[in-house]
Amino acid sequence: MHEDVVSPLDERLEALQTKVGVGQSLARDRNEQDKNSRPSSRFAEYGCECAAKACEQLVLLTLEDYEGVRRVPTRFVVARGHVDSRVEVVVRETSRYQVVEKFGVAAEVARRLDPELLSRRLREIGS
Numbered sequence: 001m002h003e004d005v006v007s008p009l010d011e012r013l014e015a016l017q018t019k020v021g022v023g024q025s026l027a028r029d030r031n032e033q034d035k036n037s038r039p040s041s042r043f044a045e046y047g048c049e050c051a052a053k054a055c056e057q058l059v060l061l062t063l064e065d066y067e068g069v070r071r072v073p074t075r076f077v078v079a080r081g082h083v084d085s086r087v088e089v090v091v092r093e094t095s096r097y098q099v100v101e102k103f104g105v106a107a108e109v110a111r112r113l114d115p116e117l118l119s120r121r122l123r124e125i126g127s
């Protein structure tokens, strides 16, 4: 018979991944809100979207690059070295920033809190 036992270690990791996922989604929301007020110059400053709440590091990337990251709800742009390997893997890197992709619970949280997905869903409900 199969027993569904969650070990304390799994629970701790899940709690951590949830916390990290929420923090990064908040950082993403801030960048999304700033988007419209940006100059149309090639490079723009974005707030690092790493899990550290107090992180105020800025990363330079083009709007095109930023939109590319945003197309995948579980991807975030962070300053180099601001990667938490417990909850994410680096999928792309340049000399200025790294793009990370969440896995596990952090990915679930990021997907649930994705502003574009949410508004799409709301539009679907409204139509």
Ligand SMILES: [Zn+2]
Binding pocket: 048, 049, 050, 051, 052, 055, 056, 057, 078, 079, 082
């Ligand atoms: Zn950071």
